[in-house]
Amino acid sequence: MSFYKFICSILSFLARILYRVEIVGAENIPDEGNIIVIANHKHFLDPVFMLIAIKNRRIIPVAKKELFDVFILKNILKKLEVIPIDRGNPSISTVKEIINQIKSGRILGIFPEGTRCMGNNFLPAKPGVAMFAIKTKADIVPMSIITNFKLFSKVKIVIGETIDMAEYKKRKVNKEEYAEISQKCFDVVVKNYFANMKGVIKE
Known part of the structure; x- marks a missing residue:
């Protein structure tokens, strides 16, 4: 078992103990082809939920570069092949690395808002989503993460x-x-969020 799968299995196990996880539409992740998964971002656990929801493909881990300054996380992130990114000013080398990873068959999981937005509000989508999709001729899969995180x-x-x-x-x-283009795609995430929030969180 690879280190990536090992970590995924642990995170999935812990998530299902601490939360009542329901995944709807797992079959919508294609087994092949260039794909970018976009999701809303309201909590630091969102990357974990995205990771455990996609079982048939490997996600390209991208994280803010500041996390590499945390000693405990640094080695784990490197083993997971996480790509550090300066969210305010991504370097050309970082962008090229992400594009190459998408073309190699891995899925890019990204949060178009760029940062967390609490409650039932959403921030405008950043242009990077469309840029990566167009540069790699990738299609986009919308993912809505709905929970109060308690x-x-x-x-x-x-x-x-x-x-x-x-x-x-x-x-x-x-x-x-x-x-x-990014906003048009993210609007689908928002639409699915509100269409499925009943019984999960208060409107």
Whole structure:
């Protein structure tokens, strides 16, 4: 068993003890092809829930570079092949590494808002999602993580149907369009969030 699978199995075990996890739409993650999974971001545990929800593909771990300053985390992150990123100013080498990973068959899991947004509110999507999708000719899968994050509460992870990006693969896309395309895709995450929140969190 690889270190990645070992960590995933531990996280999945712990998550299911501490929360009542329900995964809806796992079949919507294609077994092959360039794919980017986008999700809302409200808690530091969101990457864990994304990780345990996707079992048929390996996710490209991307984390803010500050986490590599934490001694306990540093070696674990390196073993998981986590890519450090400066969220305010991503380097060209980091962007190229992520693009190469997507093209190699791994899934990019990303939170378009760029940072956490509490409650039932959402921040505008950053343009990076569209940029990565267009550069790698990837389609996008929306994931909505719905929970109040309290111990032993329900966590509902809704994986929506693939958003076909064929329209943008056939023509040249201006950089100015990136934010608009990213937001259009993230709107699906938000829509699925509100459509599935009943019985999980208060409106």
